Structures are given as structure tokens and as C-alpha cells.
Amino acid sequence: MLSKTMAPPKMMDSRYAPKVDVHCADLPGMVSQSVVELFPSIKPGYLQKEGIAQIRKFTEKTLADIDMTKIKPGDSVNILSAEHGYYLLGGEHYCEMIKTIKDVVRERTGCTNIRLRVAGGMHTKEADEIIKHFNLRAAFDGKVAGTHAFDKGVPIETEIGTLYGLAKVYDADWIIHASHDEQRDLYFYRMIDRVLKAFVMSFARYEVRSLFHCNFGSRSANFIQRSIFNSPFVQKKFAFGCFLRMTPAGITGVDADNDLDRLGRKISVDLMRDYGKVLRLFSEIDECVVVIDGSRWAHYLHAGGVVFGCFENSIYDAYDLSNHAAFGYYDLLSKIASGDEESMDQIMLAHPAIKAAVVNQSMPGIPWSDIAITRPTFVANASQAESLRKDPANASFMDMAEETGTLAEAVERACEAAGTDKVIAFDDSFGYITCSPSMAELLQKLAPEVSRKVDTEYLPKWLRQRGIDPKQI
Amino acid sequence: MKVVNYLSQVDKDKCIGCRLCETICPTGAISMFEKKAVVDENLCRACSKCEDVCPNDAVILVERSEPLMVSADVDTVDEAAIDEICAKADLFPEQMICACTMTPVKEAAAAILNGARTPEDISVMTGVRTGCGIYCMGAIQRLLNANGIELKPPANNRWYKQCLSMWDIPDDLAKSNPGYFIEEDQKIYRSKTKGGGQRDVK
Numbered sequence: 001m002l003s004k005t006m007a008p009p010k011m012m013d014s015r016y017a018p019k020v021d022v023h024c025a026d027l028p029g030m031v032s033q034s035v036v037e038l039f040p041s042i043k044p045g046y047l048q049k050e051g052i053a054q055i056r057k058f059t060e061k062t063l064a065d066i067d068m069t070k071i072k073p074g075d076s077v078n079i080l081s082a083e084h085g086y087y088l089l090g091g092e093h094y095c096e097m098i099k100t101i102k103d104v105v106r107e108r109t110g111c112t113n114i115r116l117r118v119a120g121g122m123h124t125k126e127a128d129e130i131i132k133h134f135n136l137r138a139a140f141d142g143k144v145a146g147t148h149a150f151d152k153g154v155p156i157e158t159e160i161g162t163l164y165g166l167a168k169v170y171d172a173d174w175i176i177h178a179s180h181d182e183q184r185d186l187y188f189y190r191m192i193d194r195v196l197k198a199f200v201m202s203f204a205r206y207e208v209r210s211l212f213h214c215n216f217g218s219r220s221a222n223f224i225q226r227s228i229f230n231s232p233f234v235q236k237k238f239a240f241g242c243f244l245r246m247t248p249a250g251i252t253g254v255d256a257d258n259d260l261d262r263l264g265r266k267i268s269v270d271l272m273r274d275y276g277k278v279l280r281l282f283s284e285i286d287e288c289v290v291v292i293d294g295s296r297w298a299h300y301l302h303a304g305g306v307v308f309g310c311f312e313n314s315i316y317d318a319y320d321l322s323n324h325a326a327f328g329y330y331d332l333l334s335k336i337a338s339g340d341e342e343s344m345d346q347i348m349l350a351h352p353a354i355k356a357a358v359v360n361q362s363m364p365g366i367p368w369s370d371i372a373i374t375r376p377t378f379v380a381n382a383s384q385a386e387s388l389r390k391d392p393a394n395a396s397f398m399d400m401a402e403e404t405g406t407l408a409e410a411v412e413r414a415c416e417a418a419g420t421d422k423v424i425a426f427d428d429s430f431g432y433i434t435c436s437p438s439m440a441e442l443l444q445k446l447a448p449e450v451s452r453k454v455d456t457e458y459l460p461k462w463l464r465q466r467g468i469d470p471k472q473i
Numbered sequence: 474m475k476v477v478n479y480l481s482q483v484d485k486d487k488c489i490g491c492r493l494c495e496t497i498c499p500t501g502a503i504s505m506f507e508k509k510a511v512v513d514e515n516l517c518r519a520c521s522k523c524e525d526v527c528p529n530d531a532v533i534l535v536e537r538s539e540p541l542m543v544s545a546d547v548d549t550v551d552e553a554a555i556d557e558i559c560a561k562a563d564l565f566p567e568q569m570i571c572a573c574t575m576t577p578v579k580e581a582a583a584a585i586l587n588g589a590r591t592p593e594d595i596s597v598m599t600g601v602r603t604g605c606g607i608y609c610m611g612a613i614q615r616l617l618n619a620n621g622i623e624l625k626p627p628a629n630n631r632w633y634k635q636c637l638s639m640w641d642i643p644d645d646l647a648k649s650n651p652g653y654f655i656e657e658d659q660k661i662y663r664s665k666t667k668g669g670g671q672r673d674v675k
Contacts, residue, residue, distance in 0.1 A: 122605060124497075124526045149607055150497050150526070152630050160642055164633045192653065207635035210611035214570075215638035217658030223642065223650060321654065324661050365605055367572040390534060392520045393573040393604035395475060467652070 008427035018383035024425035032432040038447040045250025058254040059100035073110035078172035082202035115143040122365035149206035158227040164205040180244035192222040195264035200225035248305025283314040293427035294361030301426035304433040355418030364391035372400040376417035380410035474544035475600025479519035487531035494523035518603035545584040558582040562619035573604020
């Protein structure tokens, strides 16, 4: 059953995101395909802004079981947050969890020096925008600081050498890892130490982020965040982790643990079971036009809770640890150039079903020109085109892409070029997939068999590869 | 090759002399003169980091009168020497070192053969690290370090020495942490390295 088209989540405005008035969901003929209707086993959750009060209750409940005795009244505590959480379904739920953590820690420990740290993604002013938009300075009595990948570093001695974290992240006696379990860029971390990834990506200097992406394979790279987290420097400060829980169908709760590895195992199982179905479903799409529909970087925009980067790379099973393929930075050209036929099928090439692309809104700063190079690509408005022209990470994007006057025109042109009317929009939606009726029909047709295969074939394999007995799930 | 269409420009009336732009600039194009930032047009590769970091919006990108083509010409240097430089760092000459500029490793190696001795030199000569500014730094440092070029981080925090790669993980750690597939990745990536690398596979 198709729903009336759902509006995508309302995101905060950003100096980095071009202004856009019309989204794909506004176009005549688009529909919203419910994720839960495709996969009834996926737990539905909160969407948009509902359920905020419930998040406080969830957080208070899970924190009741957390040992906070190490935190003394005169200590300093940093609650560590990162930009991605503030964009999940508008960010209010993540904010509420963080504010509740502060209130509970203060009440339980008597500690008053509880500070918030907000780590940005690619740009230096992201954190300031977030702090202002969510009025976090007031919520934390002014004890808030933003940080970014180029900010001053602090050396962390690990068993693999000195690695640099961000000084503002670690400038307290204790740190609380306040995060979420949205799957994000699975193709980079392969569901290995998902709960630790922020230690190499959000809380580390840019050089360390680079080591993760370029100096390791996609499996071995995860040893970097493991080494940082296990270091005496971090272990001495680590108090507990608290995660907003999500399925592709929305926000379902909050989980906390003093033992981050225990929490990580639980989260990994849930992610593979739920996101695995949507991802395998996407891998079976035969042809489509993708619409990059805002409001952040293309690779991190959701459709049915799965980011475009995962969709783009979904022909290859990133959960399967027997598959060594890494994202293209490291591996792609070397394999092509070496003519290594045997491993060509493990190169992470973009999903061949993507026949054309439309860009309605995307932040600059992360390279993704490969789409414009390899597919007919239409940019739907002048402000987005101008942003791409000035984007140093995609300097040649507009040499290949064509600017159109409106989103409707761009979608029409893309469908003509692609020879299909199957359209899927990555507009940051959870719970629903904004798409054309023909795409919804295809998803409905494919979903039952995908669900069966994930339950009986894929998931048991993924679990066994991680040392988890499927019978215990 | 990177085609540089823009150029950073400082509004001296707005510049407060905080030096954040000087620190973040990947090519060292910005210096201070009479407590104001000054951009060297020959070195600017329009990464926009200065524009982004400026707390007073004193830096903007303006269109260059003529686009600037930036590349280290691999045809003017010895191919065998390029292969040797890449192999020492376990990097394949054809693989991308920078996804933003789509620059192959061999171009960065050519820059070294042409005299590059710092990450800033390589950025100026090839345009790498003037896109997102983040993801290629580890490989750039690895290329320099593996070829015996001492990495001396600037006094500011523009960059820290970080050139760890999977081949630097001690054997005992690789073996005792099988869930990270370190040994497997070492073998797989090494086998794709033209020339086989200079170090033994663990």
C-alpha cells in the first residue's frame, strides 16, 4: 500500500547547503513507500519531531543501570557529540538524549562541570551552526565548544603508534560517548566496531581520518579506532556510551552501557538484521534515476534509512567479511590498471542500476564526481549548480553535469536519458522511501524474497563471521 | 591535474589577523604582513579552507582571470624512478591519491622527483589536498616518509606527522586481532602493488 507522499524531515538551515524550495516529495506523481510494509519485521520508530518526551524517558531508564561512581562532584565531564546525530530526522531526538545525559549525570554524581563538545564533519563552522540552532549554549550553561578535523590536536599513545585526537574532545577528566546507531557508511567500516568509529572520524584530526580511508583496507582500518579507544589515554577518561537507537523505520529508543564492546555487539546484530534487508533490497533494483535531495553531503542522505553511499555501493555485500573490497580511493584504479581479472568483481563500482542522477541539494566538501563522470547527471537549480562549481572537492562536476531550470525538469530529463520511470529520492527520510509508483511496485515485488534470503542465508553468515552464533539471536 | 578556477582574496578591512587561514592553508599560500593575511596567487589552489575558517568572513573566493592548470608532468620524469618511489610506499602508481582532484599517485611521485619535500610542495605542484583537504594526507605523508624525506610538521598545527599504514602494524598485534583481517589485507593490497613493494610481507 502506498502512502500519501511524506515530506522529508525538516533540517536546520546551513551556510553550506544551497537553498532549495522544492523537494522530490513535492513533485506530482511521487509516492512514499513504507519500510515497515516492505519488511514487517523492522520495528517502526519515531519520525519527524514526535516522541521527543519519550526519548527523555528512554534515556533516563537506560542510564539508571549505568555505573557513574567514577565521576566525582569536582570533576570535569565532556559529553561527546558529532554532527551527524544533529541531522537525523531533524536532530531534536539526539539533542534531547544529550540534554538528558547531562541532567542525569549531574543529579547522580553532583558534578556540575559537564560540558558539551560538538564535532563537525567537513567544515569548520558546522559545529557553531549546530550549537546556535539547537540553543545548546543555554542548555549547557555556556559550557559548549565546537571542534573540527583541523582543530588543535592532542597526541594519543596507542599500541600502533602516536595518533592525534582533537584537543577539545579530550580536555576533561571524563568523556561520555553520546552517539547513535544509524548505519551510515557501512562500505567504509564493514560493521566492525561500529560504536567506536567516531573515535577515528569525529574525534580525531584529519590526518588520522586519512589513515583510515587511504592507508588500510576497509576491514583492517577499523583497528585504528580500536587502538585509539583501547589506549590508556582514552580508557582513563571513558565513562560510558549512550546511543540513540534507530532502525530504517525511525528512532526506537536509547541504550547505554559502561562496556562499549557489549553495546557494540548488540547494535551490530540489530543493524545487520534490519538495515541488511533494505540494503539487499536496494542491491536488487534493476534500473533507476536517483535524486540527491538534501540537505547534507550526497553520500550521507537517506532513503528508507539507508544512505546513498550504501545504495551506490550495494551491489557488493559490505557485511560479508570474506569480501576484501575497499572503497575506491585505495583499490579501484590499482585493480583496473593491473588488469587483475580475478578481483575485478570485488571493485566497488557504483550500482549499475543507477542510470542517471539528479542533484537537487547537496553540501559541498566530499568528492562524488564519479557519478557525474559515469552517468547522465542533471542539476536541478542554479544555487546548487553554483555550489558545485565552487566545490573544491568536486571541481569538475559541473563540466559533466547539466543544469536545468527546475527539479521537475531535471527528473524528466534524467528519466528520458535513463530510459526508465523508476525514481528514488535520497531526501533523508527514515520509515519511507520517496519514489515513483513504478519503483514502489518493484520494491514491493522484491521485498518478500529479499527478506527470506536475509533471514535464512545472509544474516547467519554475517553473524558467524563476527563470532556470533545465529541460534542465539 | 587540477584546474584552478578561483583564487582566495582577503578583505583587509575585515581581517583581524587571527592567522587561522595561514594555519589551515594546505599550500602555505597565506602569510601575514602588518598583521593582515596576504594570499600568494601563485600558490593558492582555491581549496576554500581559508574562506571557511575565517571568523569574520574576510576571505572570499573570486574567479581567476585565467584558469590555472596544475599538474606534475609524469612524462618528463623517469618512469622507473616513479615506480620505485611508489613501491617504497606500497602505493600503486595508477591509484588515486586524491579523490577530489582524481590525481594518481604517480603524479605525486613525479612531484617528489621534481623537488617536492613537504606536503605543501606536493599540494602546490599537483593540486592534491586542495579539495576536501582531509582524506589524502596519510598517503601523501606515507609517500614522502617512505622515500626518506624527513617530515617536519609546521610550528602551527597545519599538520601532524601521521603516516601509519597497515604494513606498520606489528606482527603480534596482527595475529592476535584476527577480526580486523590485518594480515589478509596486507597480502591482498601488497599483491596489487606494482613492483611488489620494498618491504617484506609479514
